Amino acid sequence: MPTETLTAERILEATEEVLRRYGPAKATVVDVARVLGVSHGSVYRHFRTKAALREAVTHRWLSRTEVALAELTDAADRPAPEKLHAWFAGLFEAKRHKAGDDPELFATYGVLIDESSGVVEEHIEVLIGQVRSIVEEGVRDGEFTAPEPDATARALFSATAHFHDPAYAPEWRKPSVDTEFDAVVDLLLRGLRA
DSSP: OOSSOOOHHHHHHHHHHHHHHHOTTTOOHHHHHHHHTSOHHHHHHHSSSHHHHHHHHHHHHHHHHHHHHHHHHHOOSSOHHHHHHHHHHHHHHHHHHHHHHOHHHHHHHHHHHHTTOHHHHHHHHHHHHHHHHHHHHHHHTTSOOOSOHHHHHHHHHHHTGGGTOGGGGGGGGSTTHHHHHHHHHHHHHHHHHO
């Protein structure tokens, strides 16, 4: 019997460990239970299915990026153009870090995309909402011209997909990728100031 109370958070931590060790194709709920020293039925009391568990761990993983980027979004100490550049740089670095340093969980993210999970769509909507907030701030302060901040935020997010969409992850190791990133974001910022 474990000495610590079994919580959803503990299960998610153990699931991340199991996913890193075995990858998304081979990781099982039994493996997670074994790491926790409980029966697999105990895990199922918190997460009804293996898919629900994988979605929860991916949501937790993606939320870390959302929280870090929210701090950039809410920072009052820089103008909107600087903030928008820093936000996209933060997103790119977070995704590049996840792809390079956490490949098993990155693979799980890819699996969930293939499964058409709502977790990914929710994550994207949170990110677009943060971009919209920065665009609205820039419009309010006279730094940006964007009659439709939501459409502008979606366009900016799409235009920078090369630097955050997992499909492009192999290209993020290219020596020229940082120069390419700066060129794209600088071009977008010039367009917003027009």
